[in-house]
Amino acid sequence: MTSATTEFFDELGSRGHEPMLEKTTGTVRFDLTNGKRTERWFVSIDKGDISVSHRNAAADCTVRARKDVFEGVATGEVNAMASVLRGTIAVEGDTLLVVLFQRLFPAPGEQS
Amino acid sequence: MSGNGLVQILDGNTFVVSDANGDIEASLTDPTGLFSFDTRFLSRWVLTIDGQNLTALSTDDLHYFETRFFLVPGTGTVYVDSQLSVIRRRAVGDGFHEELTILNHQDEPVELKVRIDAASDFADLFEVKDALKKKGAYSAKIEDGLVLGYKRDTFTRSTHISSSVPARIDKKGLSFDVKIQPHGEWKTELDVATAFLVWGTRKRTKYAGSNREGKSRMEGNLERWLDGAPRVECDWEPLKATYQRSLVDLAALRFSPPIAGGRALPAAGLPWFMTMFGRDSIFTSLQALPFTPELAATTLHALGDWQGTRIDDFRDEDPGRILHEMRYGELPAFEERPHSPYFGTADATPLYVVLLDEYERWTGDTKLVRELEREARAALNWIDEYADLLGNGYIAYKRRNEETGLENQCWKDSWDSISDREGRIPGFPRATCELQGYAYDAKVRGARLARTIWKDNSFADRLEREAADLKRRFNRDFWVEKGDYFALALDQDGKQVDALTSNIGHLLWSGIVDKSKAKAVAQHLLGPRLFSGWGVRTLAEGEGRYNPIGYHVGTVWPFDNSFIAWGLRNYGFKEEAARIAAGILDAAEFFEGRLPEAFGGYERSVTRYPVQYPTACSPQAWSTGTPLLLLRTMLGLDPLEGHLIVDPALPAGIGHLELLDIPGRWGRIDAYGRGREQNGRRTGLRQQLGAYEPTGKHRRQRA
Numbered sequence: 001m002t003s004a005t006t007e008f009f010d011e012l013g014s015r016g017h018e019p020m021l022e023k024t025t026g027t028v029r030f031d032l033t034n035g036k037r038t039e040r041w042f043v044s045i046d047k048g049d050i051s052v053s054h055r056n057a058a059a060d061c062t063v064r065a066r067k068d069v070f071e072g073v074a075t076g077e078v079n080a081m082a083s084v085l086r087g088t089i090a091v092e093g094d095t096l097l098v099v100l101f102q103r104l105f106p107a108p109g110e111q112s
Numbered sequence: 113m114s115g116n117g118l119v120q121i122l123d124g125n126t127f128v129v130s131d132a133n134g135d136i137e138a139s140l141t142d143p144t145g146l147f148s149f150d151t152r153f154l155s156r157w158v159l160t161i162d163g164q165n166l167t168a169l170s171t172d173d174l175h176y177f178e179t180r181f182f183l184v185p186g187t188g189t190v191y192v193d194s195q196l197s198v199i200r201r202r203a204v205g206d207g208f209h210e211e212l213t214i215l216n217h218q219d220e221p222v223e224l225k226v227r228i229d230a231a232s233d234f235a236d237l238f239e240v241k242d243a244l245k246k247k248g249a250y251s252a253k254i255e256d257g258l259v260l261g262y263k264r265d266t267f268t269r270s271t272h273i274s275s276s277v278p279a280r281i282d283k284k285g286l287s288f289d290v291k292i293q294p295h296g297e298w299k300t301e302l303d304v305a306t307a308f309l310v311w312g313t314r315k316r317t318k319y320a321g322s323n324r325e326g327k328s329r330m331e332g333n334l335e336r337w338l339d340g341a342p343r344v345e346c347d348w349e350p351l352k353a354t355y356q357r358s359l360v361d362l363a364a365l366r367f368s369p370p371i372a373g374g375r376a377l378p379a380a381g382l383p384w385f386m387t388m389f390g391r392d393s394i395f396t397s398l399q400a401l402p403f404t405p406e407l408a409a410t411t412l413h414a415l416g417d418w419q420g421t422r423i424d425d426f427r428d429e430d431p432g433r434i435l436h437e438m439r440y441g442e443l444p445a446f447e448e449r450p451h452s453p454y455f456g457t458a459d460a461t462p463l464y465v466v467l468l469d470e471y472e473r474w475t476g477d478t479k480l481v482r483e484l485e486r487e488a489r490a491a492l493n494w495i496d497e498y499a500d501l502l503g504n505g506y507i508a509y510k511r512r513n514e515e516t517g518l519e520n521q522c523w524k525d526s527w528d529s530i531s532d533r534e535g536r537i538p539g540f541p542r543a544t545c546e547l548q549g550y551a552y553d554a555k556v557r558g559a560r561l562a563r564t565i566w567k568d569n570s571f572a573d574r575l576e577r578e579a580a581d582l583k584r585r586f587n588r589d590f591w592v593e594k595g596d597y598f599a600l601a602l603d604q605d606g607k608q609v610d611a612l613t614s615n616i617g618h619l620l621w622s623g624i625v626d627k628s629k630a631k632a633v634a635q636h637l638l639g640p641r642l643f644s645g646w647g648v649r650t651l652a653e654g655e656g657r658y659n660p661i662g663y664h665v666g667t668v669w670p671f672d673n674s675f676i677a678w679g680l681r682n683y684g685f686k687e688e689a690a691r692i693a694a695g696i697l698d699a700a701e702f703f704e705g706r707l708p709e710a711f712g713g714y715e716r717s718v719t720r721y722p723v724q725y726p727t728a729c730s731p732q733a734w735s736t737g738t739p740l741l742l743l744r745t746m747l748g749l750d751p752l753e754g755h756l757i758v759d760p761a762l763p764a765g766i767g768h769l770e771l772l773d774i775p776g777r778w779g780r781i782d783a784y785g786r787g788r789e790q791n792g793r794r795t796g797l798r799q800q801l802g803a804y805e806p807t808g809k810h811r812r813q814r815a
Binding site: 019020022023076079081082085086087088096099100103104105106107108 | 426447
């Protein structure tokens with residue numbers, strides 16, 4: 001069974017281009033922890049062209065969260081920005097990237 | 113920054129509100145304390161000497177970020193010839209820094225027990241306003257200083273208090289055993305730093321050394337701001353003072369959102385609205401365009417970055433919608449309030465396009481217009497796709513967040529602001545008239561940007577067609593035949609909500625009014641039911657809900673009047689615009705150059721001075737921007753293809769007015785205006801512009 005997180009990133013990678021990020025260039029790494037395991041998603045954005053991998057490399061912006069929290073974000077049940085304010089999602093580096101990236105998360109009740 | 117006897121100092125969204133002694137003794141509902149990012153980090157900060165409170169001799173606001181308190185021990189009403197002086201010098205900037213000095217004036221040494229009590233309730237600003245209970249746990253730890261903490265699940269905030277002179281620290285404060293030689297002094301530097309998770313990164317603010325560096329940085333910043341702004345020369349002295357006050361207050365109101373890379377946009381008001389507001393930031397940026405166009409650029413960037421992309425009922429978010437308000441405190445964090453951000457505003461989205469176009473007309477910055485093409489198109493799309501709730505081709509609003517969303521999503525956002533002549537309040541959705549004006553203007557301006565910069569003629573044609581159609585329908589559907597003015601709104605059945613209001617002035621500003629109807633609108637605005645002598649009332653005298661001290665139902669709002677004056681000029685009513693400028697600028701003088709959010713709608717000849725409406729915020733951004741926009745309307749400034757048109761129409765009583773070094777696509781340019789009357793002829797009388805006899809049919813009794 002694939003997780004909502006995997007579906008979200010797979011779909012994003014297969015899209016190849018995202019018009020909403022056409023002004024954006026940079027890299028965002030998502031470190032999602034599940035017990036001792038860390039699942040990594042490395043998203044590279046080049047003027048809206050998107051590629052997704054599992055690379056463990058330094059990024060312009062790093063997002064850390066528990067896997068179960070991010071599952072909620074990927075389904076639209078959890079609001080990413082409120083989570084950041086609450087401290088359940090941590091962001092390091094270029095915060096503007098995550099403000100722009102969060103536009104891609106689904107709305108509540110709208111399964112990705 | 114004094115209001116209600118309280119002293120306020122601030123830097124960005126960090127501010128301190130204390131009593132005249134510099135002490136903070138807050139309760140949950142009391143608005144004193146050290147606040148940062150919408151959280152109170154200190155609710156108690158009380159200085160005692162030998163167990164006694166102190167008495168203030170004087171309080172000096174040195175800058176908007178710095179205050180000095182001169183104190184003597186004792187609180188008695190009997191004057192004591194004190195042998196001690198106490199000086200607290202406090203500067204804000206990410207927490208605050210306080211220099212505490214005690215002077216011994218005696219020939220003998222003294223031994224004193226100096227104590228500072230400190231505590232924090234870590235209240236969210238919303239809790240302070242609404243008196244809500246906390247859900248997390250508090251802590252107090254003694255490390256290299258006193259660390260006060262608050263934790264609710266993963267949400268943590270802490271306050272770090274330290275002293276340059278070693279102190280005895282307990283969980284409720286700091287104590288010093290002080291010995292001062294004859295005619296000697298004792299001094300310590302106290303630091304209060306705030307720590308929180310912003311963007312998940314633990315941030316602890318701390319002053320470098322004695323804070324001299326930070327302070328001079330802020331002083332230099334203020335000087336550069338003032339130097340960069342145009343200069344005003346005028347024979348009516350109060351205008352120069354009002355202008356200066358506005359510039360300094362606008363500097364204080366600058367706010368750098370965490371994503372803006374250090375650039376600033378105007379926050380809405382001090383102290384409670386030091387955050388990004390769609391509507392307020394846009395209106396203030398429009399007012400300030402001829403003076404500080406960089407504010408508009410940041411506003412456009414930041415609001416564009418946060419533009420809505422999905423349908424979220426809790427936040428009243430739609431794709432393309434521009435936000436209403438952003439907050440960083442505990443309640444939005446736990447989704448007990450929707451401000452992360454909240455989108456419940458029906459005007460910010462069309463106004464976003466208006467600001468983008470007006471910004472380009474002044475600055476020629478086509479690069480930004482190209483950069484924000486996507487956002488501007490999404491905003492234009494929102495008007496037709498998401499805002500037409502009744503399917504009748506008009507913007508209407510109805511909140512989807514029934515619990516904590518905003519009912520009235522227009523600038524008159526209080527519960528009873530929208531009513532008909534009898535005072536009846538309509539149901540929802542409501543389509544207020546000014547929203548249609550903004551939509552029209554957004555389409556017209558969007559068409560210009562599409563044609564000249566985005567090079568999309570078919571989109572421009574479509575927008576122009578839609579604008580023309582909207583204008584035609586609007587002049588038919590909103591026009592109140594019996595009164596010769598535009599209705600305040602259409603209700604959920606498309607029926608007119610027919611109160612006479614100041615909103616008709618915004619219609620002139622937007623250009624949606626048919627030329628044949630403009631004169632009647634102008635006559636209403638300057639007529640006795642709307643015009644008080646100081647300005648245009650929000651609701652006309654004689655309407656069902658009229659109340660001269662009702663928030664949106666009779667008071668005069670300076671910002672409202674500045675846009676009405678702009679609208680009057682757009683339709684050629686120069687003298688009328690000048691009369692509004694005269695009234696508002698006269699009022700400004702009574703408020704020492706700092707116009708309040710609103711003042712009473714009483715007839716000028718009755719009260720002779722503008723009656724202040726009690727509000728929490730002063731200065732308020734769009735009131736601060738009002739004198740700037742009035743300078744523009746008095747001089748008739750308008751950019752046209754690389755040139756600046758100057759077409760002055762000064763109020764009687766101003767002999768000459770100069771605005772020097774106006775920034776824009778022309779570089780820097782000067783504008784001059786000459787009035788019909790020279791100043792100084794009425795010696796012995798206090799010069800008031802609006803007290804001059806107006807000419808023509810608007811002649812009224814002089815006070």
